[in-house]
Amino acid sequence: MSDVLAVLVCLAGGLAGGLVGVGGGILFVPALTVFIGLGQVEGEATSLLMIVIVALVGTYRQRGYGNVRMREALIIGALSPLGVLAGVAASNLLPQRALQLAFAALALFMAAHLVRRARAA
Amino acid sequence: MPDPTVAARRNELLRLAAIGTAAGAFSGLFGVGGGTVIVPLLIFWFGYGERLATGTSLAAIVIVGSLGAIAQGGIYGNVHVVTGLLLAIPAVIGVVGGTAVQQRIPQQAVSYLFALLLVAVAVDLILK
Numbered sequence: 705m706s707d708v709l710a711v712l713v714c715l716a717g718g719l720a721g722g723l724v725g726v727g728g729g730i731l732f733v734p735a736l737t738v739f740i741g742l743g744q745v746e747g748e749a750t751s752l753l754m755i756v757i758v759a760l761v762g763t764y765r766q767r768g769y770g771n772v773r774m775r776e777a778l779i780i781g782a783l784s785p786l787g788v789l790a791g792v793a794a795s796n797l798l799p800q801r802a803l804q805l806a807f808a809a810l811a812l813f814m815a816a817h818l819v820r821r822a823r824a825a
Numbered sequence: 826m827p828d829p830t831v832a833a834r835r836n837e838l839l840r841l842a843a844i845g846t847a848a849g850a851f852s853g854l855f856g857v858g859g860g861t862v863i864v865p866l867l868i869f870w871f872g873y874g875e876r877l878a879t880g881t882s883l884a885a886i887v888i889v890g891s892l893g894a895i896a897q898g899g900i901y902g903n904v905h906v907v908t909g910l911l912l913a914i915p916a917v918i919g920v921v922g923g924t925a926v927q928q929r930i931p932q933q934a935v936s937y938l939f940a941l942l943l944v945a946v947a948v949d950l951i952l953k
Binding site: 710711712714715716717718719720721722723724725726727728730732735736740742745746748749750751752753754755756757758759760761762763765766767769771772773774776777778779780781782783784785786787788789790791792794795803804805807808809811812814815816817818819821822823825 | 838841842844845846847848849850851852853854855859860861862863864865867868869871873876877878879880881882883884885886887888889890891892893894902903904905906908909910912913915916917918919920921922923924925926927928932933935936937938939940941942943944945946947948949950951953
C-alpha cells in the first residue's frame, strides 16, 4: 500500500516539475522517507538522482516546445557550486532557524510578486 | 567611451551568476532544489515568459542536481539506485504530462501554481 502511495506521490512530483519547472524533490523526499522508509540523508540523496532524471526528460520535452535557453541554463548550473559554498558560509554565520525564516519570507515575497505580475498581465 | 553592449552583457552575466549562486545556496541549505529560486528570478530579472523560465530552469537543474549528487558523494554512499530508478518511472510520466499540460494553459496560470508552491515551501520552512 505504501509502495502505491510512493508511486502516486512521485507521479505528482513529476507533474509539478513539468508544470512549474522544479525538480520535484519537494515531493520525492517525503515519498522516499515516509512511504519507502529511507532515512533523511538517503532520501535526499536518492531524490537527487530522481530530480536529475526528471529534469533531463523535462528539458528534452521543453526544448521540443522551444522553451529552453541552453546558454543561460549552463551558466546558472555551472555557477551553482559557488552558492553551495556561500550557503555553507551563511550557515556558519547565522543560526539555521534564521536562515529558514529568511528564506520563507523571501518565498512569500516572490509568491506575492508573481501573483501581482500575473494579474497585471 | 564604454561600449554599452559590453556593459549589458556583463550585467546579464552578473544576474545569471546571482541566480546560479542563489540556487546553489538554497539547494545546499534546505534541499529545496534550485527551481524555487531560478524560475521567479528569470521572470523578474530577465522578463522571461513562464514557459521559457520553467524550461530553462529544468535544464539548469540537470547541472545543479548532478553537481549536488557528486558533491554529496551520494552516488556511492547514500543513493538507493534501484529505488530511485523505479520511482523515477512514474515521475518521468508525470513530467512528460506536466510539460504537455503546461503548453495548453495560460502562462499566468503557471505563475499562480508557482506562487502556491512557494507558499507551501514557506509554510514547510516555518513549521520545521
